[in-house]
Amino acid sequence: MDGTWQHTTVLLNEAVDALVTKPDGNYIDATFGRGGHSRLILSRLDERGRLLAYDKDPEAISVGNAIEDPRFEIRHQGFAALRELEANSATGILMDLGISSPQIDNPARGFSFRADGPLDMRMDPTRGTSAADWLATAPVELMAEVIRDYGEERFAVPIAKAIAARRQERGPLASTSELAQLVAGAVRTREPGQDPATRTFQALRIFVNGELDELQEALKASLDVLQPEGRLVVISFHSLEDRIVKQFIARHSRDEVDRRAPFAAPKPMKLRAIERVKPTAQEIQANPRARSAIMRVAERTRA
Structure with a gap:
């Protein structure tokens, strides 16, 4: 369990x-x-x-x-x-x-950017839409809005554009490590000691679970x-x-x-x-x- x-x-x-x-x-x-x-x-x-x-x-x-x-x-x-x-x-x-x-430490739940796992993030994985499924089709403007409003992320637009470009070139994101690496490439600066993906993962978790x-x-x-x-x-x-x-x-x-x-x-x-x-x-x-x-x-x- x-x-x-x-x-x-x-x-x-x-x-x-x-x-x-x-x-x-x-x-x-x-x-x-x-x-x-x-x-x-x-x-x-x-x-x-x-x-x-x-x-x-x-x-x-x-x-x-x-x-x-x-x-x-x-x-x-x-x-x-x-x-x-x-x-x-x-x-x-x-x-x-x-x-x-x-929930954070089990990679299978998809909440953590520190370990590779499926990009899920649902509190109840038997209901609703996973983060991966939502990111596969969400418009750039909506992704940027979610990442900005729920993650207080000032690089929300570059991150959203990077997600859209990635899915067009190589298909949708499927794992937490893929998302974390993509976000790290789009975030230019970050507070000392904070992973570049922290705010984006927070935003998606809040949004996916309402x-x-x-x-x-x-x-x-x-x-x-x-x-x-x-x-x-x-x-x-x-x-x-x-x-x-x-x-x-x-x-x-x-x-x-x-x-x-x-x-x-x-x-x-x-x-x-x-x-x-x-x-x-x-x-x-x-x-x-x-x-x-x-x-x-x-x-x-x-x-």
């Missing part, structure tokens, strides 16, 4: 400490991964507590199905499925937006699903995600005034921002993949 690829959960104790306020509560791990947060949440619950987890990845579902605990349930769905839950049904919702180390759209849907659903005083805990790993989370919490942490009816009473705020947490130097030293993580915590108001 996971072979030798192991995963170290980022901000493990900090996230669960912020999330679990009642041992008999109903909690949601919206991104199960390899279950680090879920196992610790279960250890904090009493016999009346419940934990529902979601994940798109069939390998994650296999890991979750091995947990023999009557208080636990896992569903093979993305976390936008939160919208299907009953209103005011959750004491806390955790969203860990990072991809798991086994990650930002799903995040926005899940955040919106959380407002209905959370009980009053229920906690929302979100761990982000890059600026695009964190910006969405930060703006969402800020927008719902103030009274909403309808400018079309300036004399009407404002709608009361729905969230209260609690804290912003980053990994300690010790955690980053032990797990360098934690270095970009930011955790934001908010609480549902009684409005």
Whole structure:
């Protein structure tokens, strides 16, 4: 299943400490991964507590199905499925937006530019379109837009043109190493210590999996699903995600005034921002993949 690829959960104790306020509560791990947060949440619950987890990845579902605990349930769905839950049904919702180390480290998944593998990048390889299939037909303008907007890559146009030229000359890209080499030839400069392909691979992964759209849907659903005083805990790993989370919490942490009816009473705020947490130097030293993580915590108001 996971072979030798192991995963170290980022901000493990900090996230669960912020999330679990009642041992008999109903909690949601919206991104199960390899279950680090879920196992610790279960250890904090009493016999009346419940934990529902979601994940798109069939390998994650296999890991979750091995947990023999009557208080636990896992569903093979993305976390936008939160919208299907009953209103005011959750004491806390955790969203860990990072991809798991086994996904990155296993070349067969196609997420990494460091090892050769099929150019897939789907969280759920049984559904949707792979990165290779999309790159085989996407117009130059659309490829450049995706790489620029989701990867914040300033060389998006040269990269898109290089992909188009390559598929015209020798056929579509099929492997991660082919894409990484092509991007390296199109990117003229890069920050010290960063591989030239980093931003392009990030962009394609986000696009192929619809990650930002799903995040926005899940955040919106959380407002209905959370009980009053229920906690929302979100761990982000890059600026695009964190910006969405930060703006969402800020927008719902103030009274909403309808400018079309300036004399009407404002709608009361729905969230209260609690804290912003980053990994300690010790955690980053032990797990360098934690270095970009930011955790934001908010609480549902009684409005």
